[in-house]
Amino acid sequence: xLLAHAVALAEARSYVAALADLTRTFDAxxxxxxxxLQLDWMHDGEVPGLETSGLTTDRDILFAVxxxxxxxxxxxxxxxxxxxxxxxxxxxxxxxxxx
Amino acid sequence: MTYGDNATALRVGLAELLHHHRIQQRLGxxxxxxxxxxxxxxxxxxxxxxxxxxxxxxxxxCLQAVSAANPRINLDxxxxxxxxxxxxxxxxxxxxxxxxxxxxxxLEELTSxxxxxxxxxxxxxxxxxxxxxxxxxxxVGYGRLSDAECRVVMKDAAEVTRALVVLDRRYAKVPGWExxxxxxxxxxxxxxxxxxxxxxxxxxxxxxxxxxxTPRFVDVPGLPGLVGVLQAQHNLFIGxxxxxxxxxLRVVLDSQRVVSYEAAQNAMxxxxxxxxxxxxxxxxxxxxxxATRNLGGLVGGGGEAAGQGALAATRIRRLAAPxxxxxxxxxxxxxxxxLFTAVDERVAAxxxxxxxxxxxxxxxxxxxxxxxxxxxxxxxRQRFVPxxxxxxxxxxxxxxxxxxxxxxxxxxxxxxTGRSREELRAAIDHRPGSPTSPDGPQLGV
Numbered sequence: 001x002l003l004a005h006a007v008a009l010a011e012a013r014s015y016v017a018a019l020a021d022l023t024r025t026f027d028a029x030x031x032x033x034x035x036x037l038q039l040d041w042m043h044d045g046e047v048p049g050l051e052t053s054g055l056t057t058d059r060d061i062l063f064a065v066x067x068x069x070x071x072x073x074x075x076x077x078x079x080x081x082x083x084x085x086x087x088x089x090x091x092x093x094x095x096x097x098x099x
Numbered sequence: 100m101t102y103g104d105n106a107t108a109l110r111v112g113l114a115e116l117l118h119h120h121r122i123q124q125r126l127g128x129x130x131x132x133x134x135x136x137x138x139x140x141x142x143x144x145x146x147x148x149x150x151x152x153x154x155x156x157x158x159x160x161c162l163q164a165v166s167a168a169n170p171r172i173n174l175d176x177x178x179x180x181x182x183x184x185x186x187x188x189x190x191x192x193x194x195x196x197x198x199x200x201x202x203x204x205x206l207e208e209l210t211s212x213x214x215x216x217x218x219x220x221x222x223x224x225x226x227x228x229x230x231x232x233x234x235x236x237x238x239v240g241y242g243r244l245s246d247a248e249c250r251v252v253m254k255d256a257a258e259v260t261r262a263l264v265v266l267d268r269r270y271a272k273v274p275g276w277e278x279x280x281x282x283x284x285x286x287x288x289x290x291x292x293x294x295x296x297x298x299x300x301x302x303x304x305x306x307x308x309x310x311x312x313t314p315r316f317v318d319v320p321g322l323p324g325l326v327g328v329l330q331a332q333h334n335l336f337i338g339x340x341x342x343x344x345x346x347x348l349r350v351v352l353d354s355q356r357v358v359s360y361e362a363a364q365n366a367m368x369x370x371x372x373x374x375x376x377x378x379x380x381x382x383x384x385x386x387x388x389x390a391t392r393n394l395g396g397l398v399g400g401g402g403e404a405a406g407q408g409a410l411a412a413t414r415i416r417r418l419a420a421p422x423x424x425x426x427x428x429x430x431x432x433x434x435x436x437x438l439f440t441a442v443d444e445r446v447a448a449x450x451x452x453x454x455x456x457x458x459x460x461x462x463x464x465x466x467x468x469x470x471x472x473x474x475x476x477x478x479x480r481q482r483f484v485p486x487x488x489x490x491x492x493x494x495x496x497x498x499x500x501x502x503x504x505x506x507x508x509x510x511x512x513x514x515x516t517g518r519s520r521e522e523l524r525a526a527i528d529h530r531p532g533s534p535t536s537p538d539g540p541q542l543g544v
Contacts, residue, residue, distance in 0.1 A: 013392075017389075021389070026360055029385075030353070030357055033353055033388055036392065037346075037349060037350060040349075041346065045344065045345060045346040045396075045397060046397075049463075049483070050392055050393060
């Protein structure tokens with residue numbers, strides 16, 4: 001894994017984790033955690049650590065950054081279909097995040 | 100069958116035997132003009148030898164129990180003065196077993212019902228002793244038991260030995276009967292051993308230990324409803340026998356969070372106390388899921404456990420709404436609670452083992468010294484390091500404080516087996532005609 005790939009993955013993981021922590025419903029939290037697990041599974045568990053401290057608490061911004069970082073993974077050689085599936089899971093999680 | 104079950108069966112059988120006097124007549128012999136003679140002397144001799152074999156089995160159980168509670172290796176060169184109460188009992192039991200020529204009963208004798216009630220009681224005693232031998236190799240042994248639990252085993256063995264000594268005197272005139280070696284010394288050693296073991300507070304949790312059949316994977320097509328959840332949860336428990344890698348562990352933790360949450364929601368109306376407990380479990384697993392996001396570790400498998408965990412989570416989410424669910428599911432909820440406890444214990448052991456053996460790693464930010472950069476502020480890098488108390492990020496504390504099931508304080512008396520212990524003690528100390536005997540003559544005031 002090259003540095004740029006690791007940075008994009010760390011960013012995606014961090015923002016998805018932050019979203020999971022800030023959800024208003026239990027189901028959405030579970031779905032965001034699944035996105036995180038799916039990202040790790042795609043990389044066979046060899047992933048950089050994540051850090052959620054210092055990130056914004058605005059869910060829209062967090063979602064946009066996470067979506068962008070996940071989309072960027074395609075440019076680092078990750079299978080495009082898998083990335084699309086993760087993006088779909090991310091959308092599902094967001095749709096569940098309604099009180 | 101646990102240690103408590105087998106020891107209870109042993110005590111119940113002996114208490115029953117201790118209520119019988121006039122043994123010859125109970126074996127069909129002469130002596131009572133109101134009861135006809137039904138057996139010949141040769142038949143009674145055969146019965147005497149058969150009972151001796153049953154007695155030998157009970158004696159062997161006593162020796163194994165004392166050895167399990169106090170395994171001093173070599174007592175050959177010791178004397179009565181140099182041996183403690185437990186060692187003296189073990190020594191006397193060893194000598195009694197060695198001197199007995201009756202031998203152990205055959206499998207056919209143990210499994211065939213006897214016509215005479217007294218012989219049948221002996222058969223049940225021997226059967227319980229034979230089954231109880233499995234317990235000493237399966238959790239009821241020195242090193243696995245606490246001191247208080249050892250004292251319970253020791254006291255049980257001493258009481259059973261006392262009962263055998265009392266019965267030995269009563270059966271002395273039965274043809275073919277083989278008396279114990281040094282019954283007086285054996286009886287005294289048993290009495291002192293029982294007293295010695297009863298000095299301090301016992302721990303009756305030993306009754307729950309012992310041999311159990313190995314749980315197996317339930318490999319059948321998905322069962323409907325809550326039973327299907329139990330099936331997947333059981334299989335998850337079996338799957339956790341294999342050490343999971345970090346990813347599989349995280350999937351299991353995530354699944355348990357979902358299962359606990361949904362179970363709490365469903366049990367809210369029928370079992371509110373369980374629902375409260377499971378809501379607490381949900382919080383614990385939520386915290387664990389967060390604490391393990393940066394957990395790494397490629398050693399191990401656990402794919403099967405992860406799959407079963409995900410299956411349990413999926414199935415419980417598809418359960419009917421609480422108001423539509425069958426009303427009488429209390430038993431199933433109770434079984435789910437037991438599985439939760441078992442899984443919690445296993446997961447706690449896995450995380451502790453992974454940390455101790457450095458199989459799991461935690462990503463932590465570590466400042467580092469570098470000579471490759473001229474910047475004044477050095478970048479902070481993340482490293483995966485073994486989980487130790489300094490860098491565990493609260494994971495180990497979470498496991499120790501919240502996940503590991505709390506061990507309840509030892510009950511003062513065993514509710515299930517306490518009665519049989521009291522009854523055997525009363526039967527041993529019973530003397531016809533004594534003032535304390537309920538059926539004996541009462542002293543006038």
